[in-house]
Amino acid sequence: MRFVDEFRDPEIITKAAAEVHRLVDPGRHYRFMEVCGGHTHAIYRFGLKDLLPENIELIHGPGCPVCVLPMGRIDDGLSLCQDSNVIFTAFGDMMRVPGTHGSPLEHKARGADVRIVYSPSDALNLARANPDRHVMFFAIGFETTAPSTALTLLRARVEGIKNFSVFCNHVTIIPAIRAILDSPDMRLDAFIGPGHVSTVIGCRPYEWICRNENKPIVVSGFEPLDMLQSIVMILRQLNAGEAKVENQYKRVVPWEGNRAALRAMAEVFQLRPYFEWRGLGFISQSALRIRDEFAEWDAEQRFQVPGVRVTDPRAAQCGEVLKGVLKPHQCKLFGRECTPEHPIGALMVSTEGSCAAYHSYEHRKQLLTNIQTAA
Amino acid sequence: MCLAIPGKIIELVAGNPNLGTVDVVGVRRKVDLGLLKDEMPKPGDWVLIHVGFAMSKISEEDAQEQMRTLAMLGEADQAMQEVRGYGMDDADGHEKPN
Ligand code: SF4
Numbered sequence: 001m002r003f004v005d006e007f008r009d010p011e012i013i014t015k016a017a018a019e020v021h022r023l024v025d026p027g028r029h030y031r032f033m034e035v036c037g038g039h040t041h042a043i044y045r046f047g048l049k050d051l052l053p054e055n056i057e058l059i060h061g062p063g064c065p066v067c068v069l070p071m072g073r074i075d076d077g078l079s080l081c082q083d084s085n086v087i088f089t090a091f092g093d094m095m096r097v098p099g100t101h102g103s104p105l106e107h108k109a110r111g112a113d114v115r116i117v118y119s120p121s122d123a124l125n126l127a128r129a130n131p132d133r134h135v136m137f138f139a140i141g142f143e144t145t146a147p148s149t150a151l152t153l154l155r156a157r158v159e160g161i162k163n164f165s166v167f168c169n170h171v172t173i174i175p176a177i178r179a180i181l182d183s184p185d186m187r188l189d190a191f192i193g194p195g196h197v198s199t200v201i202g203c204r205p206y207e208w209i210c211r212n213e214n215k216p217i218v219v220s221g222f223e224p225l226d227m228l229q230s231i232v233m234i235l236r237q238l239n240a241g242e243a244k245v246e247n248q249y250k251r252v253v254p255w256e257g258n259r260a261a262l263r264a265m266a267e268v269f270q271l272r273p274y275f276e277w278r279g280l281g282f283i284s285q286s287a288l289r290i291r292d293e294f295a296e297w298d299a300e301q302r303f304q305v306p307g308v309r310v311t312d313p314r315a316a317q318c319g320e321v322l323k324g325v326l327k328p329h330q331c332k333l334f335g336r337e338c339t340p341e342h343p344i345g346a347l348m349v350s351t352e353g354s355c356a357a358y359h360s361y362e363h364r365k366q367l368l369t370n371i372q373t374a375a
Numbered sequence: 376m377c378l379a380i381p382g383k384i385i386e387l388v389a390g391n392p393n394l395g396t397v398d399v400v401g402v403r404r405k406v407d408l409g410l411l412k413d414e415m416p417k418p419g420d421w422v423l424i425h426v427g428f429a430m431s432k433i434s435e436e437d438a439q440e441q442m443r444t445l446a447m448l449g450e451a452d453q454a455m456q457e458v459r460g461y462g463m464d465d466a467d468g469h470e471k472p473n
Contacts, residue, residue, distance in 0.1 A: 041448065092457075118426065119407075119461055145426050148428040223447060251433065251440065252423065258431060264409070264410065
């Protein structure tokens with residue numbers, strides 16, 4: 001098991017894995033969803049599947065913000081950079097995500113002023129430094145990044161910086177989980193809860209899943225040992241007939257979350273009545289919009305946004321992969337038309353996207369085995 | 376973007392109550408501390424940083440754990456690139472010697 005070499009403490013890992021094997025009921029098939037894209041990445045990187053019994057299936061969840069954004073939103077955001085006075089800013093993860101007429105990087109190559117920022121506050125700095133231009137920040141992310149956007153908007157208002165706006169695509173995790181549970185073709189036994197989203201929202205918001213749906217959820221860290229421990233905690237609950245929220249990632253996640261961050265979000269954002277997610281369709285109250293008090297800084301209220309709705313390229317099966325109905329390699333385009341070098345869907349761009357994660361690890365592993373068996 | 380980067384608070388920025396200088400493995404940058412205003416960190420405290428904002432206070436031990444997690448995930452370089460990218464307006468802030 002090549003990947004085990006990378007673990008710090010293989011012995012503890014082996015013990016945790018043995019505990020998982022001891023706890024499973026061999027006659028049962030388990031389906032656990034890891035909600036967060038960071039977990040998806042970790043699962044492939046560490047070859048976690050190799051350590052688990054065959055009857056535990058891990059289903060990749062919707063927690064990759066770049067992946068769940070429908071292409072129409074990207075087109076809408078990019079439509080604003082046709083104006084040569086506008087500087088389009090976004091995180092690096094966004095830059096290669098395809099829109100109908102190309103990615104932000106391709107727009108840049110055609111002459112648009114597109115820049116990577118690492119923090120929303122850097123986009124605001126850019127506005128301060130370029131008072132005669134308009135700086136638009138294309139905001140994405142779950143509750144992990146939304147508070148930072150909120151605070152940036154509060155700062156813009158305090159300082160009266162008028163040449164700055166946010167194109168808000170922030171989404172919220174709980175309604176996405178609810179939508180997945182509501183979809184008729186999805187049977188899940190438990191959730192591995194997102195680590196860093198939970199530093200903000202805490203553990204309480206998951207309680208309804210446990211109560212209403214009778215499913216355990218364990219908020220988990222990102223190392224192989226963290227995830228194995230989380231799976232042990234889930235199995236113990238299932239064996240005891242329990243369904244509750246547990247926090248495996250206590251060293252980072254406070255049970256109550258970060259109240260100052262939640263306050264900043266509440267001050268600046270309100271829930272949209274509904275929002276479209278790639279693959280999951282329209283989900284009610286699943287995304288944030290900027291409150292009217294901040295309309296001056298809301299790119300959607302300030303500019304004419306076309307409101308594009310496009311469907312994904314026909315053969316692309318991003319929606320099915322996002323819903324967990326297909327595994328990445330089962331998409332017809334996987335590894336052929338769609339690769340990390342030439343992504344067709346967003347899931348192949350971000351390191352948190354399941355197609356990119358699968359491609360860089362499983363695919364490589366497969367190639368290695370092929371080479372080894374051929375040799 | 377979603378993984379947190381650990382850093383140590385070196386000083387609070389004079390004249391701006393919301394900013395602090397952090398050290399991430401030798402690279403120093405200003406980050407926004409506004410999301411921790413309920414329990415403002417002091418110099419010497421460790422924090423987890425998301426997109427240029429300190430998001431939670433952690434212990435030094437947990438900070439080291441987190442750095443190791445990033446390395447194990449193959450994301451340490453990307454994290455450092457992100458940290459280096461913070462504060463592009465900040466002419467004097469770049470690669471200050473320790
Ligand atoms: S392989 Fe490409 S097109 Fe297919 S689901 Fe993944 S990202 Fe979408």
